[in-house]
Amino acid sequence: MNKKLVLSFILLVGAGIFGFQSSATNNSEITVKSETTVNPEISQPAQAPSKNEYPKRFCPVNPSEEEVNAMEQDLMQRQKTRNLSGAVNVTGGVINVYFHVIRSGTSASQGNISSTMIQNQMNVLNAAYQSSGWTFQLVQIDRTTNPTWFRMSQGSVAERDAKTALRRGTADDLNIYTVNNPEGLLGWAHFPWSYERNPIQDGVVLLFQSLPGGNAAPYNFGDTATHEVGHWMGLYHTFQGTSCTGNGDFVNDTPIEKSVSYGCPTGRNTCPHKPGLDSINNFMNYTDDSCMFEFSAGQDTRMDAQFTTYRYNK
Numbered sequence: 001m002n003k004k005l006v007l008s009f010i011l012l013v014g015a016g017i018f019g020f021q022s023s024a025t026n027n028s029e030i031t032v033k034s035e036t037t038v039n040p041e042i043s044q045p046a047q048a049p050s051k052n053e054y055p056k057r058f059c060p061v062n063p064s065e066e067e068v069n070a071m072e073q074d075l076m077q078r079q080k081t082r083n084l085s086g087a088v089n090v091t092g093g094v095i096n097v098y099f100h101v102i103r104s105g106t107s108a109s110q111g112n113i114s115s116t117m118i119q120n121q122m123n124v125l126n127a128a129y130q131s132s133g134w135t136f137q138l139v140q141i142d143r144t145t146n147p148t149w150f151r152m153s154q155g156s157v158a159e160r161d162a163k164t165a166l167r168r169g170t171a172d173d174l175n176i177y178t179v180n181n182p183e184g185l186l187g188w189a190h191f192p193w194s195y196e197r198n199p200i201q202d203g204v205v206l207l208f209q210s211l212p213g214g215n216a217a218p219y220n221f222g223d224t225a226t227h228e229v230g231h232w233m234g235l236y237h238t239f240q241g242t243s244c245t246g247n248g249d250f251v252n253d254t255p256i257e258k259s260v261s262y263g264c265p266t267g268r269n270t271c272p273h274k275p276g277l278d279s280i281n282n283f284m285n286y287t288d289d290s291c292m293f294e295f296s297a298g299q300d301t302r303m304d305a306q307f308t309t310y311r312y313n314k
Helices: 065-085 115-128 157-166 223-232 297-310
Strands: 093-103 134-145 174-179 187-189 204-207
Touching: 065 297, 093 115, 093 157, 115 134, 115 223, 134 157, 157 174, 174 223, 187 223, 204 223
Parallel strands: 093 134, 093 174, 174 204
Antiparallel strands: 187 204
């Protein structure tokens, strides 16, 4: 694995206060594998819906309070063990990306997105994470024709079958799959802590029309990928818990939010008795792509802690 990781001896205790670093530009080379057809079905190819058929942004990565408590307890215990051992913490580096284009046929409307769209998506990712010290290097694209996998839903047999066949690398490699989810989901991802018990499911799944230049407006600037990779790096939604009490997203510099934000509601404040306005410009909210442009310093340090704990050299 060609990881260029910047190491810091900063000890991270607990799961709350985190910060940003700088990053290099992405100079990846693309290797396109030969096209494969895996168990094609005799059926009409799934067509991409029109702009007006896309719902409001919804990401199913919404853990319950019990799941969040379990994840946070696990993180704190592992960090404590690392700190006692004197192990170093990763504060940035290069993450290899394996990009899996799943399609129902060879036309653009059947999910056969171009290499240019993929490179544009990589550019969006690198711009979004530029201040965090993390960069994403595209090392491989493969294309698989399978109408069943193309229409996979979260947690389905099709998802597991596709990932079993296609996934590459280890815990610190990012696998991205583009599909045409029939439930209207823009994408989903798996948190770092789940890799140990379920490595096959690890990665990010995206609606292919959410990539830059797709027709999933207003979610077609590529920030669905930014959002889902944020989960893959260990971030919750900024509105986690949907309450004005509690720990929210376990990041101290993102204001507590009582509900999700859609569109670009400038000045929104769902918890007026708490400091700060709602984080409508944060990549981990549900606002339009055009409204999203930032991670907080605390989110950066949380990503560092999560990557160190669950992904680095795993």
